[in-house]
Amino acid sequence: MFKKFLNFIIFTITAILFWFLNLKYSNVDLTKISYSFSAIALSYLVFKLLLEGAVSKKIKDSHARYSFRKTTQLLFIIISFVIILRIWILNPQALLVAYGLLAAGIAIALQDVFKNFAGALVILLTNIYHVGDRIEINSQFGDVIDIGLFYTTLLELREWVDGDQTTGRIIILPNGAVLSNSLHNYTKDHSFIWDEITLPITYNSNWQSAIEIIKKIVKKETLPIVKKAEKEISHLEEKYFVSKRNIESDIFITPTDNWITLNIRYVTDVRERRILKNKLSTLILEELQKHKDISIASQTYTITTTSKK
Known part of the structure; x- marks a missing residue:
């Protein structure tokens, strides 16, 4: 937390420094640099200090807390970049092209995140499985013990253990798997x-x-x-x-x-x-075994040997 607060102070001081330089030399670029660092400082305050620092502490689940932190980090970068583009690019057409390229880059970089989130919506809206179900998907078999926004947690079955009994391992399965794989639900609508x-x-x-x-x-x-x-x-x-x-x-x-x-x-x-x-x-x-006229069969082999004289 101290490191984050120190980063915020550095961004703020840098913005103030360039503001004073602009007052002395009256340069447009100095103004833009000052505004850029101000935008970064404000975004850092909202996403990293307030949201990530305060809200994430209330999230008990470690996996959900990690996902929340990654999300706030991405939002901080995206919002800061969008504001900086607006500061430096004044031409509306050029700004529109820049935003389009940014959106395309985000879609490519976060395609797995969006896919997993869409998978979570499919799971919750269609009820294809819920906590407690026994499922098999993408060659992973287990009991559902948690369904998150991005991942489903399974208690693994089978593998080296026969008879549909647990191995003790935890499987973290991306929710996006339901969009591109067949799902076997052993307990949906009947047991x-x-x-x-x-x-x-x-x-x-x-x-x-x-x-x-x-x-x-x-x-x-x-x-x-x-x-x-x-x-x-x-x-x-x-x-x-x-x-x-x-x-x-x-x-x-x-x-x-x-x-x-x-x-x-x-x-x-x-x-x-x-x-x-x-x-x-x-x-x-x-x-x-009580009936002598019933015998269980087994594989037998007849071995014939010959001796050399």
Whole structure:
């Protein structure tokens, strides 16, 4: 703060010095220089001392405070430059051209800032996501924990951690990303997704019995979420064109060269996908182990060796 106050004093003293020089030598350029430093001093007082120095202290969020300081710094430079152009260029046409070049330069220099601000408006006005949603955009996946004027903050999921669980890292995502990238929202208008467990069964197993056992387990464990999903589907049909879908769990069979693959499809809560998958896998394995006529398949290799005589 002391450094900023010192800068303001230097600008002010410089303006006064050139004013006195103009009184002594009566030169137009000295007058313009005095006015220029006066404009800089006034802009510095408003944007750097008052706005940045006083207002930014009341902003608790460090990221928002940083963005505010950068904005005031840019405003200080732009306003000072505009006033100085007006002081030195008296021809209206030349002044208009100078302002046009300045505006073009600002648009190019601040295109990312404007894009991020426009993205924030799109997010807030269209409600494509809000705080608490689980989203994926530009290969970044996480839970939204804050939406600012320029950036969205995510609590990162996946990466080296499986099962949609947090890594602990914070992602700072530019809001402008929503303007040029596809957005996946896992919790907008409903809270469920479909998931699958793949289980290989040997051909000599009683696979019909295995399917019935697995269906009973999955149906029992997913009953609460199925009822909830049915209600949410009915609400989706009122808002979107959604065709009727089977919410109940199901099992699909795929014969392969080595085994029969059982693809167990079921509905789960978005935030409990790994928990439910682990529970179902545990229950299925424990139950199948009780039946000797059901065997889980695995990849095997036959190695043949020959001995040299």
